[in-house]
Amino acid sequence: MTKYMVRRVIMAIVTLAVVACTTFFLMNAIPGNPWLSEKTPTQATIDALNAKYGLDQPLIVQLGKYLGNLIQGDFGTSIKMQKNRPVLQIILEMFPVSAKVGILAIVWAVLAGVPLGCLAAYKRGTWIDSFLRIVCTIGISMPGFVVATLLLHTLCGGIAGVKLFPALFDGTPASYVLPCIALGFYPMCYLSRQTRTAMLDSINQEYIKTARAKGLKNGVIIFKHALRNALIPVITYLGPQVAFTLCGGLVVETVFSIPGLGRYFIQSIQNRDYPLIMGTTIFLAAFIIVMNLLVDVCYKIVDPRINLTRGN
C-alpha cells in the first residue's frame, strides 16, 4: 500500500508538470496580451510593463522561472485582475464560495440521481422508466447555461408574480437554490442513467436470485446486493465530477454572478492574466488528481476483489 501511494504521488507530480507546461504554452499562444483594454497603451508602456513582469524574456526562460517558483509554493502574483495580489491568496478566497455551491449541487445530484437510477432499473420498461429517460436525456444534452437561464427566467420574475428566488447571488440561503439546481442537474441526470445501466446489469445476476431464495425483501435486495455491485461506474464518474463541480461551474457562476473560482477562471483567460490562469488550472488539475486517487481507494472499499497494488 505504501509503495502504491508513493507511486501514485510521483505520477501525480509528473501529471501536474505536464499540465503546467501545456497550459503555459497554450496560453501564450493566444493572441493578445494583458495590457490591452479599451485604451490601448503606447508601445513604450507595453514594453515597460513586459519588462517589469518578465514577459519580455523567452518563453522557455519564463516557464523555467515559473516552475522554479511553483516548487517553492509560490504561484506568482496577479498582473491584471487584482494587481499584485498573490494568486494563491485569490484562489483560497474564491474557492470556498465555489465549493459551497458545488458541494450542495453534488449532494443533491447523488441523493436524487442514484435512487432515481435504481427506480428506473427496477421499473424497467414502465412509464416511470420512460419519463426518467426523457428527463435525463434532456438534462444531459442541455448546456448548463440554458438550465440556468431557464431557471432565472421562470423563477426570478420573468413570469409576472413569480419571484421565488433572488436573481443575483448575495450569499443568502435562498440565493444558493438556483445555482445548485443548475449546477447539479447535469450530474444528477448523468448519474441516474449510469446507475440505471449498472443496476440492470447487476439485477440480472444470479446472486440476486440467491438473495431472493434466502427470503430477502425487494428493497434490501436492490440496495444491499444490486446497488453495491453497481456502484463502481458511479464512483468512477463521481470523482472527477466532484472536482469540476467544486471548482465552480464555470458558466453557472457567470450567469448567477457568483464570485467563485469558476467565474474567475474565465475572466482570467479573457484578461490574459497569465499567473492567474496558471494558478487556477494547476489547482483544478491537482484537485482532479486527488479525487481520482480517492476514487481508487473507494473501489477497494466497494469491491473487495480489487487489488490496488497488483497489476502493471
Add this chain to the structure above:
Amino acid sequence: MNKNDDILVSVEHLKKYFPVKGMKGPGVQAVEDISVFIRRGETLGLVGESGCGKTTLGRTILQLHQPTSGKIVYDGEVIYEGEDPWKPGANGVMQDVKVPKPRQANMLPYRRKMQIIFQDPSASLDPRMTVGEIIGEALDIHKLFESKTDRMDRIKELLSTVGLNTEHANRYPHEFSGGQQQRVGIARALAVNPEFIVCDEPISALDVSIQSQVVNMLEDMQKELGLTYLFIAHDLSVVRHISNRIGVMYLGTMVELAESYELNRNPMHPYTQTLLSAVPVPDPQLSRSRQRIILEGDIPSPMNPPTGCRFHTRCPHATEKCRGEVPEFKEYAPDHWAACHNL
C-alpha cells in the same frame, strides 16, 4: 398414486411463459402444463436437453419466477394457485383473457423450507460479501439466532459440514475454487435447515473430479438431514445414480416420469429412448453393438412450439394424431407416467 405416498411438493398444470418484447401472444412457453409430485425424502431427477425448461420449472416451484398459472402445493398448503390467462381464441391463436388475481402465500416462511443450489457457483454468490456474511444473511432474515456467538458457531458448523475450513468465513467468494464455491452455495442453502432443495445443475460447472465429491456430499446430507431433492441435470448417468425417480422433459413438457431403474430398463417415450441411447457406455464392445437413435432436425422454438405432441416434428413414430392432439400425461404402469399417443 401409491398408498405410502407422503407427498411434500406437488405442482398441477404449472405453466410459465416469458413475454417477448414486440411479440403478441404468450411469448416463450418455457414450462407448459406440467403436473408432478415429489415424495418426502426422495430425489426426483429432472433431465432434458438445454432450453427444455428444467431450470425454469425448478425456479418456478420456488417462485423465484412468478408462475403464469397452475397450482403449487407444499406440504399440504397451497402456496400458489392461478388461472390460465391464455386461452385459444376462435382461430386457434392464443388470446390474453382477464383472470382473477392468483392466490399466493407469503413466501418468507417457505423460504426457510425450500432452498436452491444454483448451477454457476461463482455467479450466484455476491462478490462483495464474505462467505460468513453470505451464509449469515440467511440466518438473519429468518431471525434464527439471537446471539452473535451462536450465529458464528452455526456458520462455522455449516462450513465444516460442507468440508470447508472454519476460517474460510472471512474470505470472499473469488478466493475459492469452483468446487469450494459450490460448497459455499450448499452451505448457504443448508443454513436455514430446509426440507426441500432444488439442485439446479449443481455439478455442471465443476470439474469431473469434483463432481463426484459434491454428488456424494449431497447424498450424505440427504441421509443425515432427511432432505428432499429436485435434482436437475443434463447428465443422465449422474441423475441415474442419485435419483429415486426420473422425469424427462422436452420443450417445456414432461414426456416421461418413472422410477429410476424402470426408466432405464423400460423407456416408453421415444424421446427417452433416444436420450438413453446417447449415454456413453464404458465398454467398447457393448458400445459398438448398441443401436444409437439419432434424431432428425433441431429443437423447435419454445416461442412457437409445434401443435399437438411437441415432439412430433422429430419423432420417428409420429402419426396424424400426434400432429393435432396433445397427448395426455398418464400412468401406464405403476408409477410410470408418459405422454405419448402410441403407447
